[in-house]
Amino acid sequence: MAYDKNNFDPKAAAEARKKEMEEITTKLEKGVKDIFSSDNFKDYLNFCAKLPRYSVNNQILIMMQKPDATMCQSFTGWKEMNRHVVKGEKGIRILAPAPYKMEREQDKLDANGKAILDKDGEPVKEKVEVTINAFKPVSTFDVSQTDGDPLPTLGIAELTGSVDGYKTLLDAITEVVPVPITFENIESGAKGYFHLEDNRIAVQEGMSEAQTVKTIIHEAAHQALHSKNALEASGEKKSKNQKETEAESVAYVVCQHYGIDTSDYSFGYVASWSEGKEVPELKASLDTIRRTASEMIQKIDDKVQALTTVKEIDEFMEVHGDELPFADPEADQPVGYIKITPPVDFSDFKNDKKITLTAEPKAESKENAEESKEKKDETKEIAKAEKKTASRKSAKKTSVKDKLSAGKEKVSKTNKTKTEPKKDLQAAM
16 A cells, blocks of 8 residues: 555554554563463463564564564565565564653752752752653564575584584583583482582583583573572572573573474473562563573574684694695795786787886996096097087098097097097997
8 A cells, every 4th residue: 555645644643553552562461471371481482592682572472473483574674684575464563662852850960969959948950851762563574474585594403413513512502601510420310500609500421412401501591590699680589489480491492492302391380480470570580581591592603603613624624734725835936936827928018118227336436436437428529529520521431430530539639638549439439
């Protein structure tokens, strides 16, 4: 439907937007409550694994409108990736930030944060510009609604399929977790634990690859959310059930993202844990899980990419050693060697300017320098004399030797030198 500028009603558009926002808010409240019942919680975590960078609100909205969505972008975002939305596809409505600024009158404060009073003891007022956080409904589209260039992939899915891939993933996780990880025989029978006092992670040795990764990520979530420093920073008091819910949920999201089997995860206790909690509190818990999993995934992705690049270089060096492109094929050539690539044919080269090559002058003694100067002066005079002689039209043909002799006699008279003409001519020549 074409946009008709003449029939646009700003008031009606504002009312329609307000109504849509109310409908979205109602859906969100119901969606949050539904997530903590039956299998909906696991469905939500699956969305976290596929869309870890979306907010909780938008994850729930996308899940409610298109449960099979895997990757969403705006119309412009897909265009920048050389993909286009297929004609006729309906957008998924989500919330986008739309902050705005406004002036507000408030008490003027001093350097200590106390209100400044006037002579009557009343607070002095001042106008300040503040930014109001607001949101507006916008459309996003799943990759299944688009067509175009293939999507770039990091190749994470194949990492868990082989021992080499498992090692790369395990190395990446070990490097991004900020506390020591040790493998040992845990006598209690636990698969692993996070030691609050020692601030370290212990993992049961000898477990399967998938179980080892799951356990490390579970305990890493405890470290990130439930260490002494983390709890002090958040100011929250969390029950043991809440801590386990958060750690297990983070581990599920991260493992699901990397294609590790998550069929043995169970969240039957979530409904009882969330019972009686209000929507804002439940939403805060979901955001804690989403944020922690998203940060962990981002760090692991970056580290896997770095380790994979180093591994490729090491494998190349094992095969090629000091061969090209690292060797210098011209290292043994003599000094001054110049290689022209490709070869240049100079046979048809023409230059309009005459190229004169002059040798570098050698240092001369004082006597040799004076003698050289005299010879140069004599040569100039001889040239002048020859020019005059050649211009004369004489019936008698003179030889070259006669011309030079005549010129030399004139030069000798001009310079008043006592040098014999014949000897000087020979030196000049």
